[in-house]
Amino acid sequence: MRKSPLPTMVDVARHAGVSPATVARVLYKAGTVSADKQARIEAALEATGYRPNVVARGLRTQRSWTIGMIVVDGTINPFFTQLTQAVRTEALDRGYNVLVYNHGMSAKREADAIANLIQQRVDAVIFSYGVAAENMEPLREASIPIVQVERALTLDTHSVLIDPAPGISEAVAHLAQVGHDRIAYIGGDPKLYPRPRPHGSTMEEDRLTAFRAAMLASGLEVDERLIQLGYYFNPAGRPITGEGRRLTRLLLDMPEQPTAIFASGDTLAAGVLQELHQEGLRVPDDISVIGFDDSIADMLTPPLSSVGRPLQDMGIYALDMAIASIANPGTELKSMRFATHLIKRQSVAQKPRQ
Numbered sequence: 001m002r003k004s005p006l007p008t009m010v011d012v013a014r015h016a017g018v019s020p021a022t023v024a025r026v027l028y029k030a031g032t033v034s035a036d037k038q039a040r041i042e043a044a045l046e047a048t049g050y051r052p053n054v055v056a057r058g059l060r061t062q063r064s065w066t067i068g069m070i071v072v073d074g075t076i077n078p079f080f081t082q083l084t085q086a087v088r089t090e091a092l093d094r095g096y097n098v099l100v101y102n103h104g105m106s107a108k109r110e111a112d113a114i115a116n117l118i119q120q121r122v123d124a125v126i127f128s129y130g131v132a133a134e135n136m137e138p139l140r141e142a143s144i145p146i147v148q149v150e151r152a153l154t155l156d157t158h159s160v161l162i163d164p165a166p167g168i169s170e171a172v173a174h175l176a177q178v179g180h181d182r183i184a185y186i187g188g189d190p191k192l193y194p195r196p197r198p199h200g201s202t203m204e205e206d207r208l209t210a211f212r213a214a215m216l217a218s219g220l221e222v223d224e225r226l227i228q229l230g231y232y233f234n235p236a237g238r239p240i241t242g243e244g245r246r247l248t249r250l251l252l253d254m255p256e257q258p259t260a261i262f263a264s265g266d267t268l269a270a271g272v273l274q275e276l277h278q279e280g281l282r283v284p285d286d287i288s289v290i291g292f293d294d295s296i297a298d299m300l301t302p303p304l305s306s307v308g309r310p311l312q313d314m315g316i317y318a319l320d321m322a323i324a325s326i327a328n329p330g331t332e333l334k335s336m337r338f339a340t341h342l343i344k345r346q347s348v349a350q351k352p353r354q
Contacts, residue, residue, distance in 0.1 A: 007048040009115045016044035019108060020115030024138035066097045067322055068117035068125040070110060073102045077233075077267060078295040079311070083128055083149065086315030094323065096123075107132040118142055124322035129153075133196060145325030147318045152335075155198045158321040159335045160314050164203075164292070165210040167307030167340030171262055171290045172214035174305070174342060179351030180260040180288060181220055185211045186247040186272065187264030189229035207264045207292070226251065226258050233267045244271015245278075252279055259351050260288040266295045269304055284349035294343050303345040310338050 009027075013020040018037055025033050026041045033041070044050075069087060071080040080102075088098045099120060101113035110131045117125055118138060125139055128149035136154070139146055146157040175183055188204040195202045201209070208227070215222045228247040233240045244263065248271060251258055263269035269291030276283055283289050283302055291297050294308030317336055325331045 007050040009050065009119045010112065011048050012041065012044045012050045013115070015048055016040040019111055021108075021111030021135060021138065024111075024115045024118060027138075063123050063326065064121040065095055066099060066120060066122045067091055067319070068113075068120070068122040069098050069100045069128070070113050070117075070125060070130070071100065071102055071128045073104045077265075077293070079293050080128060082295060082311050083315050086312045087126060087319055090316050090319050094319070096319075096323075103131055105131060107135060111135045114138055118144070123326045126318050126322060143329060145322055145329070145331075147322050147325075149314060149318050151195065151203050152198050153196050156333070158318075158325065158333055160318045160321070161199070161335065161337045162309050162314075163337050163339050164207045164307070165213065165340075167292070167309075167342050168207065168210040168262070169214040169217065170342035171305070171307055172211065172220070173218050174344065174348060175260045175262075175288060175290070176218040176220060178288075178348065181351075182223065182226065182256065182258045182260070183215065183220065184226040184228065184251050184258035184261045185264070186228045186230070186244065186251070186261065186268055187211075188232050192229075192231060204264075211262060211264075225254065232265045240267055241271035241274055244268040245275040246271075248272045248275040252276075252281075258287070260290070260348070262290050262292075264292045266291040266293040266297050266300075266304065266306055269306070270296065270300055273300055273304070284347050286352055288348040288351075290342075290348060297343070297345065300347075302347050304347045305345045306343055307340050308343045309340055314338055 009020050009023050013023045018041060022033060022037060023041055026038060069084060071084060084100055091098050099117060103110040103113060114135055124145040126147045126149060129151035130148060130153045133153040136146055148157050148159045150162060152159040172183060187207055190202055190204040193202060193204050212222050228250050230247050231243045233243055261272050263272050269289055272289050273283060276287060281287050291304050291306040294306040297304035297306035321334055
């Protein structure tokens with residue numbers, strides 16, 4: 001006869017009518033919980049027979065040889081899939097298993113993932129990237145090391161970041177060298193992504209600032225009308241390239257169209273290519289396009305020039321920091337920033353004659 005599965009933190013949360021993160025706060029004394037919720041959780045613990053696998057801070061005496069990884073959503077942006085694969089491959093070579101959860105920009109799903117990873121007794125957790133800083137508190141209380149990749153919500157963990165300026169500077173200079181002077185920018189709107197600024201700015205602000213600086217460095221005027229901002233992709237259930245197409249349409253409706261477009265994400269660039277094709281414009285003969293991420297760039301038509309990041313190196317460095325912190329909980333916090341670079345393909349050509 002099959003044995004009944006052991007109760008989980010999610011079972012306790014469901015029984016008590018609270019989130020797994022609230023259960024974790026009670027179990028690991030990570031923050032305050034109302035008296036009513038405390039009583040309901042304690043009753044649920046008794047009713048389900050749940051016993052945590054990880055007890056209070058300082059009592060973790062052995063490794064599970066498992067690392068948790070929480071990412072946005074590998075089904076939307078291949079960047080997360082590629083980063084996850086880099087970590088998985090390297091971790092396997094070092095004797096570690098990797099458990100991966102997607103949160104889809106939902107703080108609740110992120111909290112549930114964290115609760116489940118604590119239940120699984122993971123040795124460390126890598127985020128790419130986190131949604132809510134407070135969700136990480138149960139991990140700290142359980143003395144589980146944290147590494148944040150690409151974007152950091154707080155300064156009190158290891159972090160692996162990128163510097164978009166070198167790659168964007170190369171991209172704009174490349175376009176300027178072949179005669180383009182009306183270069184448009186489409187990207188994530190900082191107002192739509194109100195993120196914490198532990199390092200002084202958000203990723204969206206960094207990319208836009210780098211573009212403006214690159215234009216000036218190449219002796220080009222920054223025409224604010226050619227800067228169109230929005231989301232990186234459409235919500236689930238709608239074509240992922242729809243936002244890139246919408247922003248491109250705004251540019252094409254201008255009396256004087258741009259001769260080149262820089263998109264701050266490859267999914268946006270894919271939408272650019274689709275809208276240009278719909279309009280009967282050829283890339284790169286009529287208009288040049290460069291993306292950012294180098295995630296799907298080589299699968300597009302034409303193969304897209306794109307600003308890339310050293311994903312393999314980033315994944316290995318994140319894993320290095322996680323494993324170092326597992327072996328030595330007192331390891332000094334580190335923050336590494338990797339440079340970007342332009343990968344040239346077939347989507348850029350000489351500015352067409354007017």
